[in-house]
Amino acid sequence: MNYIGSKYSLIDFLKESINKTLMNHKETRMPENMVFADLFAGTGVVSGSFKTMGYSIIANDIQYYSYVLSKHMIENNGNLDKNRCLKLINILNELDGVEGFIYKNYSYGGTLGQDVRRMYFSDENAQQCDAIRLEIENWKNSKFINLNEYYFLLGSLINSIDKYANTALVYGAYLKKFKKKAIKKMCLESLPTMAGKVHCEVYNEDAMTLIDRIHGDIMYLDPPYNHRQYCSNYHLLETIAKYDNPIIHGKTGLRNCNEQKSIFCVKEKALPALEYLIKKAQFKYIFMSYNNEGIIDKNDIAKLMQQYGEYEVYEKGYTRFKADKDANRKHKADKTIEYLHCLIKNKGE
Numbered sequence: 159m160n161y162i163g164s165k166y167s168l169i170d171f172l173k174e175s176i177n178k179t180l181m182n183h184k185e186t187r188m189p190e191n192m193v194f195a196d197l198f199a200g201t202g203v204v205s206g207s208f209k210t211m212g213y214s215i216i217a218n219d220i221q222y223y224s225y226v227l228s229k230h231m232i233e234n235n236g237n238l239d240k241n242r243c244l245k246l247i248n249i250l251n252e253l254d255g256v257e258g259f260i261y262k263n264y265s266y267g268g269t270l271g272q273d274v275r276r277m278y279f280s281d282e283n284a285q286q287c288d289a290i291r292l293e294i295e296n297w298k299n300s301k302f303i304n305l306n307e308y309y310f311l312l313g314s315l316i317n318s319i320d321k322y323a324n325t326a327l328v329y330g331a332y333l334k335k336f337k338k339k340a341i342k343k344m345c346l347e348s349l350p351t352m353a354g355k356v357h358c359e360v361y362n363e364d365a366m367t368l369i370d371r372i373h374g375d376i377m378y379l380d381p382p383y384n385h386r387q388y389c390s391n392y393h394l395l396e397t398i399a400k401y402d403n404p405i406i407h408g409k410t411g412l413r414n415c416n417e418q419k420s421i422f423c424v425k426e427k428a429l430p431a432l433e434y435l436i437k438k439a440q441f442k443y444i445f446m447s448y449n450n451e452g453i454i455d456k457n458d459i460a461k462l463m464q465q466y467g468e469y470e471v472y473e474k475g476y477t478r479f480k481a482d483k484d485a486n487r488k489h490k491a492d493k494t495i496e497y498l499h500c501l502i503k504n505k506g507e
């Protein structure tokens with residue numbers, strides 16, 4: 159899934175850097191005996207990949223669609239019947255469309271007669287999305303599927319529908335003409351299941367409150383790095399995941415997401431929030447991804463971490479995620495420097 163700040167293309171860099179730090183500090187425990195917590199899990203790609211290395215995982219994100227993805231990626235440990243999953247996916251792909259919430263509010267046909275004609279999905283794909291979403295919920299309520307299958311199917315829907323959205327990647331706006339991919343008929347595709355055998359937990363909370371109740375060995379932080387709130391940029395994925403018929407407003411049909419606004423998107427609050435997490439953390443190793451365009455200065459992160467223990471930083475240049483048209487972008491550089499800040503926290507802090 160294309161996601162702002164996704165670490166998909168940086169996984170090797172993260173793994174190598176984290177392993178190097180553990181080796182430099184003579185860590186003797188194997189991953190099977192360690193807990194890795196990913197407090198800003200997003201697509202779940204980082205925790206998913208550390209899960210395959212054998213770590214026990216704690217994954218968390220304030221967005222519900224992310225929770226759904228992680229419930230599948232992290233908690234489903236090869237416990238799904240592959241043939242049955244395939245059959246379920248095939249049944250869902252064959253459903254007739256339904257004129258439900260997504261069609262009525264986010265497609266051109268469905269918004270006929272309304273003040274705003276929205277074009278987030280083709281009429282056909284919006285109806286298909288409604289039909290699939292409703293059937294997944296019916297199956298759960300009638301106990302035709304168990305919760306593992308529920309999150310697998312819902313995660314697969316979120317991941318699939320995103321590919322057919324008529325947007326320039328995020329849902330802050332829709333395109334005024336349908337792009338090629340958006341008019342193709344949606345195909346529901348299975349999310350892969352990641353192998354891993356140890357204990358995993360997934361939360362849907364603000365990291366600032368969850369931090370009090372978790373402990374482990376490695377804490378990985380990948381907070382938003384600028385003012386762009388994920389709740390606004392991915393509001394439609396949130397609504398498809400929750401399917402809670404929210405009151406929506408404005409040209410883009412935004413749901414109210416005041417509760418999900420992140421403190422890490424506010425320049426004056428981001429650094430004190432980071433300090434709070436570090437201070438409270440009951441983890442020996444703390445790693446934080448951030449890039450050179452973030453609202454917290456690299457040197458401020460370094461200064462802060464140095465107060466709590468031993469500090470080092472890794473860096474890598476990479477091609478950045480383009481969320482909007484080149485002309486609208488504030489940062490025109492295609493290359494960005496990605497930092498991995500590391501803190502080996504002193505005991506007793």
Ligand SMILES: C[S@@+](CC[C@H](N)C(=O)[O-])C[C@H]1O[C@@H](n2cnc3c(N)ncnc32)[C@H](O)[C@@H]1O
Nearest residue numbers: 163164165198199200201219220364365388420
């Ligand atoms: C940079 S993205 C993480 C990307 C993720 N590492 C990946 O590779 O997919 C930041 C994530 O932090 C989440 N987030 C923002 N503020 C949060 C908070 N206070 N508590 C928990 N999650 C938060 C956002 O919803 C978003 O998914």
